[in-house]
Amino acid sequence: MKKIRIAYCIPALYYPSGMERVLILKANYLACHGYEVHIILTDGGDKPPYFPLDPSVRLHQLDIDFEEPYRYVFPLRVWLYRVRMRILKKKLNECLCALKPDITVSLLRRDINVINRMTDGSLKMGEIHFDRMHYRNFNVSWLPSRLNACIERRWMNSLIQELRQLSKFVVLTHEDAAFWPELQNVHVIPNPVPFFPDTVSDCSNKQVIAMGRYVAQKGFDRLISAWRMVADRHPDWTLRIYGDGHLRERLQLQVEDLKLTDSCFLERSISDVVSKFCESSISVLSSRFEGFGLVIVEAMSCGIPVVAYTCHCGPRDIITDRKDGILVSEGDIAGLAEGISRLIEDEELRRKMGKEARRRAADYRMEVIGAQWIELFESLLSRPVQDEGN
DSSP states (O other): OOOOEEEEEEEEESSSSSSHHHHHHHHHHHHHHTEEEEEEEESSTTOOSSSOOOOOSEEEEOOOOGGGGGGSOOOHHHHHHHHHHHHHHHHHHHHHHHHHHHHEEESSGGGGGGGGGSEEEEEEEEEEESOOSSOOOOOOOHHHHHHHHHHHHHHHHHHHHOOOTSSSSESHHHHHTTTTTTOOOOEEEOOOSSSSSSSSSOSOOEEEEEESSSSSSHHHHHHHHHHHHHHHHHOOOOOEEEOOOEEEEHHHHHHHHOOOOOOOTEEEEOOOOHHHHOOOEEEEEOOSSSSHHHHHHHHHHHHOEEEEOOOOSSHHOOOTTTEEEEEEEOOOOOHHHHHHHHHOOHHHHHHHHHHHHHHHHGGGGGHHHHHHHHHHHHHHHSSSSGGGGO
């Protein structure tokens, strides 16, 4: 029986970030379940994947280097980008025609602009790892705001035209799916959790944890402000934040200004996140927005409840409020502090929510999410030809 052949398009795999990590998890799963998997890259040269990749998954480097033009002034950058897009269209078509995949999946980077004009005959799909509200935003500081808004609308409209032609467009949350009313081909499949450890937290250590990059999106400034309120009530508890990013020094100054140096610690990112979750009793997501919020599921898989803002998108899809975690109105710093304090003050509730969180996280194991992808692929390939596309 012929193997189903899947081709993914992504800029590179050497980044230690979520989209690349999730793609490799799915590629490895599909390869172990009889699929022939190819990943087509445009950048990164011969840099190896950051995360372990099954040796049967084949990489194809087009060597276009979209990053290089960013060193130039804006008008020249635009011209160089257009030149590279023409090269991408030619090289990607040649690669796909040689591979003859059954399905080609765009991760909605630059390739989405040309994928519907490929002549290889494969079904074309898209999957997005961002939420619509924060995707294809356009803001050049020296341009008038009206012109920025006009360009952003045109850019999004061109994307919608491409997405309409796909066989399926996969988003991560039901919340985000509602933000694509122009499309009739939207399908929801969440990200898989990369681990589901046998050993979990007993929720007894007096430690709260948060993880993410030290950037404005993650809202750690709001968490530190909330922690000032928590520390006043519970000085024997500590908060540890793990990550890297350009705002670390500024956040450290905030910790010092609020006199939290004895209870709030800004740590560097670590590879063994499971052990850090398991030595904690509560996790917090203070983000201003997310595409999904995989760190929520990672914490829950380790048996700890999560206190999270109801930011767009992710937390409301994952957490059932007051059952396996606590949802707090977006931006309510006092409410965030109150949610953390409630779990600190009620150990029985904390343990109960931790167990429910673990049960909820099981819905995101790779074998569960992988089965959803296989079901989708097989349903598309079994459709009559005249039903393909939208």
